[in-house]
Structures are given as structure tokens and as C-alpha cells.
Amino acid sequence: MKRTNYSSGAPLEEIAGYSRMVKVGNHVYIGGTTAVQPDGSVCGETPNEQARFIFEKFTDLLRQAGAQVKDVIKVKAYITDMGFAKEVADAYSQIFKPVRPLFTMIETPKLNRPAQKVEIEIEAVIGCEIS
Template identity: 60%
Template sequence: MELTRTNYSSGAPLEEKTGYSRMVKVGPFIYIGGTTAVQPDGTVYGEGSAYEQTKYILEKLVNLLEKAGSKKEEVIKIKGYATDMKYAPEIAKAYSEIFHDIKPLFTVVGTHMLNRPTQLVELEVDAVIGSRVE
């Protein structure tokens, strides 16, 4: 079985320079790479607040899913990175506000740093179009 692959860009200059996509859709499967709270103007949203950054990132991710014909109810897995595990409760709070009833797999891993010192959280998402919670 051959599946069609579609690459999606967020328009970030580094994507073209480095050669990566923000999101890849293969058949019904959607994979969104590491996404942070960087705004279109290049500034970091919610500086100093892991909760605000997580909420902003999740909103970005839901918008990306919709571009690919999916929705938050079809999210299977979210993987997060936090520059300090003390942020885990803030990350979990923002996550729960959007995904509590959907209950995808959810992992948060501590990491020394992200691309910028003001970035506290980075998230990745996997979804399957047509999947539903029973």
C-alpha cells in the first residue's frame, strides 16, 4: 500500500535553510515536530511562564492539525520537553485544559536547555485522522 506524504511548513526561515518540515502527514497519520512558543514576530510568548507557553504551543498545534484535516480529538501522543521538571505541574495544567477528556499518551522529559533561554517548553504531537475515543 502506497501512502501520500505531504510536508507542511510554518514559514520559519530555519525550516528551508535546514531542510525540515513543521508537520508531515502520511495517509491518515500526522506528525508535528518540536514546537515552542515563538510568535510570528520572533519573540517568545509567555516568557517566564511554562503554563502560558504550553497553552500557546497547544493552540498552535491544534491549528496545525486543522490545516492537515485533523482535530484535537484525533491526537494519539504528545511528547514534551521542559528545561526544568519543576514546570511539570504548569505544563500538565495547560495540557489538561485541552486534552483531559481525550486522554492521549503524554510524556514530559527534562532537558538542559532549548533553542533560546526564554523557551521553557517544547511539544511534539502525533495524530491519526479518523481515530476516536471510545
């Protein structure tokens, strides 16, 4: 199977040696993604705003890999307070409710920046048919 690594251009990717997204055959994996913008600021103050920003990023990344939202099979969100679960779930539902992938939320004490409230990763299999 062919493997393709995708970079977002973040300097830490090169320093640490990781990819934002990896495609292996028809499987697509997008690593933990936060609402950090290219200038380093965090987009959105609420968990809902941050999650919507991240899901929009995912839609663009999936397209780059030849995948679509309907191909997503697993979503995992890390949130800094379980009280944010409904807001993140609302953002998730706006995109993924018809697809119904696995969805897990885990509370973590903190993320990279104090303003960050949510980090999300996804997995997709290109060509999935919803039954």
C-alpha cells in the first residue's frame, strides 16, 4: 500500500518528525488538531467555536487526501472540561450526524495553550458506504 504524509507547515512537525495527516491506501488519519491559526492565535473563545473551526479544517484536509466527510469512521475529542461536551457535540453534529461515526470525548487537564479548550483527531476510510 502507498503511504502519503501531509504537512500543515507547522514548524513543530519538522522538528519533532510528525505529519498532520497520513494516508495509507484508502485509510486517512488526521492527528490531534486544535483551533490554532497560522499566526499562532487560537480561533474562537468557546469550545463550540473551536470545534467548528477544527471540523472545517478537517473537511479541507480530507479533500486533499481524496476523502469526504461521509468516509469518516472515528472522531476522538480531548476537552479540558467535560462541561464542554454538549458544545463540542453540537459542532460535531452539524457535520457528522448523518454519517454517525464513532465519537469519543475525553477530558484532559490542559492543552498546549491556555486558550485551547478542545483538540480533535479523526480516522476515515475512503469509499465507505453508509448502510
